[in-house]
Amino acid sequence: MTDPIPPQGIPQPSPQPTAAPAQFAAGADSAIPGAEAAPVQPTAVPAADAAQAIPAPFGGHSAPGVPAMEIRGLAKRFGEKIAVNGISLSIPQGSFYGLVGPNGAGKTTTLSMATGLLRPEFGTALIYGVDMWENPVEAKRLVGNLADGVRMFDRLTGQQLVTYHGLLSGLDAETVATRTTDLLGLLDLQQAANTLVVDYSAGMTKKIALACAMIHAPRLLVLDEPFESVDPVSAANIRDILHGYVAGGGTVIVSSHSMDLVERMCDHVAVIAAGRVVAAGTVDEVRAGSTLEDRFVQLVGGRHQQEGPEWLRSF
Numbered sequence: 668m669t670d671p672i673p674p675q676g677i678p679q680p681s682p683q684p685t686a687a688p689a690q691f692a693a694g695a696d697s698a699i700p701g702a703e704a705a706p707v708q709p710t711a712v713p714a715a716d717a718a719q720a721i722p723a724p725f726g727g728h729s730a731p732g733v734p735a736m737e738i739r740g741l742a743k744r745f746g747e748k749i750a751v752n753g754i755s756l757s758i759p760q761g762s763f764y765g766l767v768g769p770n771g772a773g774k775t776t777t778l779s780m781a782t783g784l785l786r787p788e789f790g791t792a793l794i795y796g797v798d799m800w801e802n803p804v805e806a807k808r809l810v811g812n813l814a815d816g817v818r819m820f821d822r823l824t825g826q827q828l829v830t831y832h833g834l835l836s837g838l839d840a841e842t843v844a845t846r847t848t849d850l851l852g853l854l855d856l857q858q859a860a861n862t863l864v865v866d867y868s869a870g871m872t873k874k875i876a877l878a879c880a881m882i883h884a885p886r887l888l889v890l891d892e893p894f895e896s897v898d899p900v901s902a903a904n905i906r907d908i909l910h911g912y913v914a915g916g917g918t919v920i921v922s923s924h925s926m927d928l929v930e931r932m933c934d935h936v937a938v939i940a941a942g943r944v945v946a947a948g949t950v951d952e953v954r955a956g957s958t959l960e961d962r963f964v965q966l967v968g969g970r971h972q973q974e975g976p977e978w979l980r981s982f
């Protein structure tokens with residue numbers, strides 16, 4: 668079980684408190700004892716409802732008001748590296764929620780902890796009120812996960828892989844066969860149904876992984892960079908599928924580096940930098956009258972003013 672975050676703050680330091688990296692300004696709100704808060708710019712919008720109490724009792728998954736995902740004080744170190752430093756977010760049911768942040772901000776680590784792939788050092792993750800780390804079987808039933816960088820059984824054909832995921836999730840063979848055909852069609856993978864996944868292109872691999880995430884018709888889809896390497900036509904088709912899924916009552920969390928895509932596709936967004944939430948809310952709240960990209964740069968910084976070295980500019 669993961670340590671709960673007590674109301675008075677973070678539990679006692681783990682055995683060897685990490686020496687605070689020099690660039691970390693001292694901060695009492697750091698999630699990892701001995702480590703300190705990153706010097707992030709002021710939060711544009713209070714981190715999405717993070718302070719709200721979870722409705723009690725947690726009861727049925729459909730209880731209105733229960734967030735599709737609630738993460739509280741998630742934190743993780745890799746050796747000396749603080750990857751995630753106390754992230755709390757509340758993702759409302761029926762939302763299309765974007766997660767953005769610079770490279771290395773902690774998005775994948777956060778999503779991995781929230782979906783049961785990586786054990787948090789601190790914090791909790793609830794899926795429709797079900798604790799992912801206390802009741803993983805029930806929680807995972809509710810989630811379809813497209814994880815970044817996780818190996819697949821790529822010596823199966825695309826059709827076999829999706830079928831395998833469907834059967835693993837407990838569906839009967841007939842339902843699995845119907846849904847597999849539907850998904851391969853929706854994702855334009857019929858021609859490659861009998862090709863080994865190891866021989867798929869990067870974009871095809873993303874699409875077959877998405878099919879695997881969807882076959883059990885989960886209530887929540889967590890998609891880590893689903894459009895990476897996917898061609899524009901397929902991406903537009905996938906967006907349509909996801910919008911239909913949300914319109915039907917599903918919830919999507921999507922991490923992406925495309926601000927334009929997030930702005931057009933999502934209704935909520937959280938900006939993460941250096942393992943912390945720096946802004947969260949509806950897309951309109953976060954962009955605050957600006958474009959999401961401009962707001963992102965404002966919040967996260969890191970733009971270089973110079974044009975690059977002379978040797979790259981003198982041909």
Ligand SMILES: Nc1ncnc2c1ncn2[C@@H]1O[C@H](COP(=O)(O)OP(=O)(O)OP(=O)(O)O)[C@@H](O)[C@H]1O
Pocket residue numbers: 745748749750768769770771772773774775776777
């Ligand atoms: N298994 C690991 N071992 C050591 N360090 C790790 C590991 N996984 C992630 N990190 C580090 O944790 C930090 C956060 O990584 P993470 O992959 O969560 O970032 P991200 O926001 O998803 O980045 P990107 O946008 O580049 O995919 C990075 O500094 C990364 O180097």
